[in-house]
Amino acid sequence: MTNTANKKNIRISVSVINDLVTDQRVHKVCCSLQNAGYEVSLTGRKLRKSPAIQREYKTHRMHLVFNHSFLFYAEFNIRLFFRLLFGKTDILLSNDTDTLIANYLVSRIRRKPLIFDAHEMFPEMPEVIGRKYIKRFWTAIENRIFPKLKHCYTVCQSIADIYNQRYGINMKVIRNIPFADNTCKNREYHKKDIFPEFNNRQILLYQGAVNLGRGIEWIIDTMPLLDGYVFYIAGDGDKMQDIQDYVKKAGMSDRVKFLGRIPFEQLSAYTACADIGISLLKNMGLNYFYSLPNRIFDFIRKNIPILATDFPEIRKIIAHYGVGELVDDYDPYHLATTIRDMTARVKNWDGFAKANAELTWENEVNTLLKIVADAASKN
Numbered sequence: 001m002t003n004t005a006n007k008k009n010i011r012i013s014v015s016v017i018n019d020l021v022t023d024q025r026v027h028k029v030c031c032s033l034q035n036a037g038y039e040v041s042l043t044g045r046k047l048r049k050s051p052a053i054q055r056e057y058k059t060h061r062m063h064l065v066f067n068h069s070f071l072f073y074a075e076f077n078i079r080l081f082f083r084l085l086f087g088k089t090d091i092l093l094s095n096d097t098d099t100l101i102a103n104y105l106v107s108r109i110r111r112k113p114l115i116f117d118a119h120e121m122f123p124e125m126p127e128v129i130g131r132k133y134i135k136r137f138w139t140a141i142e143n144r145i146f147p148k149l150k151h152c153y154t155v156c157q158s159i160a161d162i163y164n165q166r167y168g169i170n171m172k173v174i175r176n177i178p179f180a181d182n183t184c185k186n187r188e189y190h191k192k193d194i195f196p197e198f199n200n201r202q203i204l205l206y207q208g209a210v211n212l213g214r215g216i217e218w219i220i221d222t223m224p225l226l227d228g229y230v231f232y233i234a235g236d237g238d239k240m241q242d243i244q245d246y247v248k249k250a251g252m253s254d255r256v257k258f259l260g261r262i263p264f265e266q267l268s269a270y271t272a273c274a275d276i277g278i279s280l281l282k283n284m285g286l287n288y289f290y291s292l293p294n295r296i297f298d299f300i301r302k303n304i305p306i307l308a309t310d311f312p313e314i315r316k317i318i319a320h321y322g323v324g325e326l327v328d329d330y331d332p333y334h335l336a337t338t339i340r341d342m343t344a345r346v347k348n349w350d351g352f353a354k355a356n357a358e359l360t361w362e363n364e365v366n367t368l369l370k371i372v373a374d375a376a377s378k379n
Helices: 024-035 069-086 097-110 132-148 157-167 187-194 216-225 240-250 264-272 294-301 312-321 332-344 352-358 361-377
Strands: 011-015 039-046 058-063 091-095 114-118 151-154 202-207 229-234 256-260 276-279 306-309 324-327
Touching (some): 069 097, 097 132, 114 361, 151 157, 202 216, 202 294, 240 256, 264 294, 276 294, 294 306, 312 324, 324 332
Parallel strands (some): 011 039, 229 256
């Protein structure tokens, strides 16, 4: 295994296709590698409205001409390819299948170890699964490259099992859990400070991408039955305009509020002020069915009970620790009853202490460091 002194000479080039602002997983990976003595640089992209960022590791965000469609993915991978080809690096760390083409080609040309982090099952994403030719393209990429992966990991055991069986590889599991920290104190003070318009109402919070199949409409449909509640949506995405139109059409603008994208450095303060965290998903393919959203761990870290969809990996956490309620009936009356029952026992959830002791990034990171050390030994 590589010792700390040698690590300082090992440069790891990490790449992800987003603008780095809200990606907690990649940030945790980069921080952990930097703290372990590696020299880390992270490449993403810069959007027109992307705020400035300051990180303890090097970052670079590429300005792209195209930000949608196949041309976007093509431009990103072409520019990433040349950046990695001529950059100083010893190890390549690719996040998700949409950055894998450039990383794989450079790893072969330069004979550098490649590490792959599968945040999800990319060809099974709802935005992809219904588009035959696009799904076929990304599946072909995975079929071509995945069998050759020597150092790889993903977010949950179910996805790892599928890929390991399909491609005969040894994909590890590193769950997207926050760093250990103290849970929120003075919740009422924070509510008034962060949500000045909440008017002593109970706060329902969804945080994450506002994309297809996130179940946000189900909560909007339930809000007319929930006097004394307000639903906050923290995030942005492809379906944001549709959701905003849905709220207006439902006449729920006074009960459903949009916070926009919040940098993860600030998001935990919002999370801590919720009364119930929302993590509902439609069954739109294997990627959602076997997902383990990081918002679940974010809510747990702040002792916020969770209303979640009863899918296998989610059940393993919610049911095991007793930190929320699982539902498979999304009728507004059923959801309203469940939410009111959860609110009534909000101070009587006894599973958070154990969950917060066991579910920490510090417990996950050992797997990451072993994978990187193994890759470094092959360099």
